[in-house]
Amino acid sequence: MAPSAVTPPHEVQQTAELTAAAVAHKLAETTKQPNGQSALRLLDASLLKFTKTKTPMTVPEPGDPIINSSSQCTDHMVTAVWRVSTGWDAPELKPYGNLSLAPTASVLHYATECFEGMKMYRGYDGKLRLFRPDANCRRMLTSATRIALPGFDPLELQKLITAMVTVDGPKWLPKSRPGTFLYLRPTMIGSAGALGVAAPKEATLFIIATFMPKLDQPRGMKLLASQDSVRAWPGGFGFAKVGANYGPTLMANSEARARGYDQVLWLLDGVVTEAGASNFFVVWRSKEGKVQLVTAPLDDKIILDGVTRRSILQLARERLTSSGAGVESLEIVEKKFSMEDVAEAVKEGRMIEAFAAGTAYFVCPVCVVSYKNEDLTIPMKLGETGEYAGLIKTWLMDIMYGREQHEWGVIIDEKEDLE
Ligand SMILES: *Cc1c(COP(=O)(O)O)cnc(C)c1O
DSSP states (O other): OOGGGSOOHHHHTTSSOHHHHHHHHHHHHHSOOTTSOOSSBOOOGGGOEEOOOSSOOOOOOTTOHHHHTTOOBOSEEEEEEEETTTEEOOOEEEEOOOOOOOTTBHHHHHOOEEEOOEEEEEOTTSOEEEESHHHHHHHHHHHHHHTTOOOOOHHHHHHHHHHHHHHHHHHHSOTTSTTEEEEEEEEEEEOOBOOSSSOOSEEEEEEEEEOOOOOOOTTOEEEEEOSSOOSOOTTSSTTSOBGGGTGGGHHHHHHHHHTTOSEEEEEETTEEEEETTEEEEEEEEOTTSOEEEEEOOSTTSOSOOOHHHHHHHHHHHHHTSSSOSSSOOOEEEEOOOBHHHHHHHHHTTOEEEEEEEETTTEEEEEEEEEETTEEEEOOOTTSSSOHHHHHHHHHHHHHHTTSSOOTTEEEEOOOGGGO
């Protein structure tokens, strides 16, 4: 929900909807109100203080094993601290380094943490881009408020991310390496040092950039449908990118890997939700004979509103619902579907392809789904991917890497003297 659509606090106070009321309060305290007033200092990117590193690091060469470790960060990071009594301090861009936290810090005990995952891309046209950063920043606000962390204007966060990319992008993603990316991780934690199960009185926002390997497997990925554990549930927080959603899934994930699968396909009462930390799509022929692109809906708030998911749905609506793309046109359906439906489509020969989609795994074809100890083979018409996944992936890459000029590919101005 857009923050502006949240009911003002005085109107929700007495309802039974505790979470909705709490979100409204948080937003009223920490974001600009319709009258332009706020009791506390708002997050303000124009106050950003710059302290450049005196010990610049070396950029790893392509193929350096450090890239696969996802641990190599760039020279700088952005931080901003919020306090319940004063609001947001001026944000800082400073040398990358460790944080200092009290052992009593809220995040260490109560999982008051949320994050975003996005990438900066070095285009084939030499330009540096972000992909729909506005969507990530709005989602970060949704996630933060869900776990009682402070609100902020998403546009200010976007400006901070842009500052980080402007400073570290030219060196760490050089023009000599078109078609590469760095991963950006905006994060917020409850940093107040105080035990007691309560909304943290201090929070720290930080933005870091790391190398990350390409995770989209060319051979297709194998999924193991979860039988005994669930990732999210109605009334919970599956829609929020909060750390608390991930730690508890790691055991099932390593068990799946030990059995030869790449990710868990999360079910809730037999209904298909997401694949690992990616949204999941199938393309099948319905019993009525229509080709459909199907993915789980957002309404019951158990799945993450992926930026990749949204973008795929929109591109598919624009380019695949009528003939012209060189493939059979399809219908776009956001609805609940069960693992039984998937198994039936496979067995009746109606399954056309399946893929997972997210920033990290990008658009990754699925070749097998294991369900009730049976490996269901999912077709990949082009050998290494399905036709639709292949097309969609190309379209998205063209926007991200500047082969197609599109409003989703936001160009970052690079200062000439940094080249
Ligand atoms: C991050 C994430 C996704 C993908 O979202 P994108 O915005 O496309 O990167 C999907 N599901 C889960 C659970 C996630 O954490």
